[in-house]
Amino acid sequence: MPKEWENTITRYHIVEENLVGCTREQIKNYNLLTAVLVGLGKPDGENYDGVLKMLGALFSGENIITEKKRILEQDFDIPMTETLERRLSEMSNLSQGFEERGMKRGFEKGRVEGLTEGRIESTISTIRSLMGSMGWTMEQTMDAMQLPAADRPKYEEMLKLQQVRTFTENDIPNGSWQHEILTTSIGDIALVTRKP
Secondary structure, three states: OOHHHOEEEEEOOOOOOOOOOOOOHHHHHHOOOEEEEEEOOOOOOOOOHHHHHHHHHOOOOOOOHHHHHHHHHHHHHOOHHHHHHHHHHHHHHHHHHHHHHHHHHHHHHHHHHHHHHHHHHHHHHHHHHHHHHOOHHHHHHHHOOOOOOOOHHHHHHHHHHHHHOOOOOHHHHOOOEEEEEEEOOOOOOEEOOOOO
């Protein structure tokens, strides 16, 4: 959730607006939908009091049940009954379930993205290796690897980005600075700046 939405309550509702002419309808006939967005935030944030504090305490996965009970009893004068205690426990389990599902989805997404990135890096490494050891062009290498034509531009671009050379002052003869553009056999570009 964006920081500016934390500890906020925003209501959205339908209103009548005459664009042409002037007519009036009873509100009860058109204002049948109201949406309220509650943005919970951290206890140290602005507006963290009243109903936002109570909801934050109830739905936070960080607060243990005893802390939730304390906040409800001391800050909101809500006496703890057996029923309320049982419902607090259920809500804690619910918020913990939401958190666990969110973490699981995040891990799965990260795993898929990591595997995809690993395959791409492996393919790029293989292309580079074959080009170097066999003396092939990028096109010859991709042909030999039987890479789909649709994927080739992506690998070409990545190879170009990764092949940009960096130079230090020690790489430049006589410590002189001038501008040169270097290209390699696979089309990458490096700008070398030398002292004049």
